[in-house]
Amino acid sequence: MTTMDTQGARPTMREVAKLAGVSIKTVSRVINEEPAVSEELRSKVLTAAAQLGYRPNFTASTLRRSAGGTRTLGLLLKDVANPFSASLLRAIEDRARARGYAVISASVDEDDERERELSQAFLSRQVDGLIIVxxxxxxxxxxxxxxxxxxxxxxxxxxxGIDADTVSSQNLEGARDAVAHLIGLGHRSIAFLGDYMTISTASERLQGYREAMAGAGLVPDPELIVTDVHSDVVAEQAVRALLLSRQPPTALFTAQNLITIGAVRALRGLDMQHRVALFGFDEFLLSDLLDPAVAVVEQDIYRIGQTAAGLLFDRKEGLRTGPGEHIRIPTELIMRSSGEIPPV
Amino acid sequence: MTTMDTQGARPTMREVAKLAGVSIKTVSRVINEEPAVSEELRSKVLTAAAQLGYRPNFTASTLRRSAGGTRTLGLLLKDVANPFSASLLRAIEDRARARGYAVISASVDEDDERERELSQAFLSRQVDGLIIVxxxxxxxxxxxxxxxxxxxxxxxxxxxGIDADTVSSQNLEGARDAVAHLIGLGHRSIAFLGDYMTISTASERLQGYREAMAGAGLVPDPELIVTDVHSDVVAEQAVRALLLSRQPPTALFTAQNLITIGAVRALRGLDMQHRVALFGFDEFLLSDLLDPAVAVVEQDIYRIGQTAAGLLFDRKEGLRTGPGEHIRIPTELIMRSSGEIPPV
DNA sequence: ACTCGGTGTGACAACGTTGTCAGGAAACTA
DNA sequence: TAGTTTCCTGACAACGTTGTCACACCGAGT
Known part of the structure; x- marks a missing residue:
């Protein structure tokens, strides 16, 4: 075992150069695998670097070649712990890694102020691009x-307030098709439960519901349209109230993950899960193991993430210019038994 | 609207200084809120900075005050898209943000080589610490x-091959208590299904199973111990085979998430979910909505993450020195009906 | 008037790296 | 042999920022 300087500070190119008896620039050349270095010096440098445990300082390198950027992407999510966000991160990470980029991510928790702070912080860190939910x-x-x-x-x-590239699901079409499917089974009284209408996805899904109903010549009872449902607890209460009302719906369209879960709980509680049809938006783990299995509109989250990262790299490399592009990723109807229950 | 230089390059302190008619160092002082600056220059600088849309270059700042570090944590996960990893990231992110740190994360997918590459890459980026699964x-x-x-x-x-701080669950105790619970119900023939035994968590859980059996004076049938089960598909097949064997177990202990799900599928397929007891390790979404609801040993993932981040910061700030600490976080038995089925 | 301490400001070097350029040695051409 | 080209190497400046230091100014104390 050779005596190696193992104390506090990390070795720099200067120290490697001194040990190898060459100039610092030569070390730089070897580390960056530039061609014009003699084999002799090359191996001297590599030996010295290995002995010292030298590792290039990416920060300094980045500063010098300011053109290249930091090879880092910033990602602002609702909440990484939520499966949608996590899948998105994974998709973006995969695309980023393929190009040698790292991803820094953070959870915003629907907080405007925090989103602002975090994006400023990421921009200060000289990220090469930002992907934001x-x-x-x-x-x-x-x-x-x-x-x-x-x-x-x-x-x-x-x-x-800004024109920029956007990638999202075909929310309207997905919702419309799911509701149309319920109508096709003979349902006429179909409830809609959705999140805050300020959220564009929620209002697009409501729009899809309305189009499907209108397309079949149906006028939805306003009482059956419940908006601003933002948690599974609220959803459970809302569904319960609907089912116990005078004119209960024969089918439910739940426009989001947590709402669907709340609906399942409510149906279970009243033991009506086999009598009232249910179609949800967003796939969720184990939806197929519930009884009945829950039919859903599935988003292609991985593709959304990959597309977003792709757009970003295209912009960065100048392959794409001009106004913001708005890409819609198709959804898929996953037919399961809860979506096949006919009206009573 | 004032004419602002909006072209390509980001403005630097030099440009702010020129516009404000002060030295670059004064700009630095204002930006860093150092005290000794006259109110007059201060406001001049701030105006100029706002006009140019100046944003400090974190990279350059970091390089200069090399002592402080990059205020970045690196996190290597199995796979961010998996709920355990995502929760961990969230916990660490919360602790990090409270101190003004950012988190860069990446998925290793059980690939040694990739783990090595990624940790090198993160260290090159001068992360202030690394948290690794x-x-x-x-x-x-x-x-x-x-x-x-x-x-x-x-x-x-x-x-x-290394001594370092480690945070993990009380795998042995959790498994032991769950199996002991099954034994308490009268079960004598309890199967164990676990992941690769090279994974320390898996072998610890098997150890817990053995201790519980031994504690009750039971000698487990070797046929009932199935290891190296690494996916839900394999788990489903293995459980199916066990249940159809000559001496089927009356209870199952599944030592991991996906294995539990595979077991649920197998039990369902044979319509035995109400006759064979099931206790799993790891909580999973909707486990309570299945029929029967699935009993599990729950890990406190959030606390694991927070503890890990806490240890890291303690080391960094010199509050903790010496050999690696090995912290075990308690688990909790979540009693649900699948774990209360008595032996036939 | 003369030093003193305090306050505000800027010149300069440095962080670790890489781009530019100049120069020496070796290999080629005339 | 002299001139040219090629190859390899190193000195130096620069990226954007901040720590160090020196200095100019002001009011106060002798």
Missing amino acids: PTAGNHGYLAREVERGTPIVFVDRAPA | PTAGNHGYLAREVERGTPIVFVDRAPA
Whole structure:
């Protein structure tokens, strides 16, 4: 075992150079695998570097070649612990890693203020691009950054106050098709339960519901349209109230993950899960193991993430310019028994 | 609207200084809120900065005050898309943000080589610390880094070939208590299904199973101990085979998430879910909505993450020194009906 | 008037790296 | 043999920022 300087500070190129008896620039050349270095010096440098445990300082390197950027992407999510966000992160990470980029992510928890702080912090860290699942607030504060050439892509929801690339699901079409399927089974009294209408995905899904109903010549009872449902607890209560009302619906369309779960709980509680049809938006783990298995509109989250990252890299490399592109990713109806229950 | 330089390059302190008619150092002082600046210059600088849309370059700042570090944590996970990893990330992110740290994360997918590459890459990026959910391989290559003072904390599994802080669940105790509970119901023939035995958590859980059996004076039938089950598909097949064997167990202990789900599928397929008891390790979404609801040993993932981050910061700030600490976080038995089925 | 201490400001170097350029040695051409 | 090209190497400046230091100014104490 050789005596190696193992104390506090990390070795720098200067120290490697001294040990190898060459100039610091030669070390730089070897580390960066530039061609014009003699085999002799090359191996001297590599030996010295290995002995010292030298590791290049990415920060310094980045500063010097300021053109190249930090090879880092910033990602602002609703909440990483939620499966949608986690899958999105994974998709983006995969695309980023393929190009040698790292991803820094953070959870915004629907807090405007925090989103602002975090995006500023990430921009200060010189990220090469930002992918944001936006809150309901205004995003004009990012306009200057976009003009300066930092690519910013929004995912899932459209941002307000700024024109930028956006990737989201075909919410309207997915909801419309699911509701049309229920209508096809003979349902006429179909309830809609959705999140805050300020959230663009929620209102698009409601729009899809309305189109399906209108397309069949049905006028939905306003009492059956419940909006601003934001948690599974609220959803459970709302569904319970609907089912116990005078004119209970024969089918439910739940426009989001947690709402679907709340609905399952409510149906279970009243033992009506085999009598009232249920179609949800968003796939969730084990939906097929419930009894009855729950039919859902599934989003292709992985593709959304990959597309967003792709757009970002295209912008960065100048392959794409001009106004923001708005890409819609198709959804898929997953037919399961809860969606096949006929009206009573 | 004033004419602002909105072209390509980001403005630097130099440009702010020129516009404000002060020295670059004064700009630095204002931006960093150092006290000794006259109100007059202060406001001039702030105006100029706002007009140019100046944002400090964190990279350059970091390089100069090399002591402080990059205020970045690196996190290597099995796979962010998996709920355990996502919760862990969230817990660590929360602790990190409270101190102004950012988190870069990446998925290793049980690939030794990738883990190595990623940890090198993160260290090159001068992260202030690394939190790793280790693969089964040897981690000696990180030893020098630890000696140099970069805090590294391992989570969930113990690393091989290195002494470092580790945070994981009380796997043995959790498994032991769950199996003891089944024994308390009168079960004598209890199957164990676990992941690869090279994974420390899996072998600890098997150990817990053995201790519970031995504690009750039972000698487990070797046929009932199935190891190296690594996916829900394999688990489903294995459970099916067990249940159709000559001496089927009256209870199952499934030592991991996916195995539990596979077991549920197998029991369902044979319509035996109400006759064979099931206790799983790891909570999973909707476990309470299945029929029967599935009893599990729940890990406190959030606390694991927070503890790991806490250890890391303690090391970094010198509040903790010396050999690696091995912290075990208690688990909790979540009693549900699948765990209350008596033997036939 | 003369030193003193305090306050505000800026010049300069440095963080670790890489781009630019110049120069020496070796290999080629005329 | 002299001139040219090629190859390899190193000195130096620069990326954007901050720590150190020196200095100019002001009011106060002798």
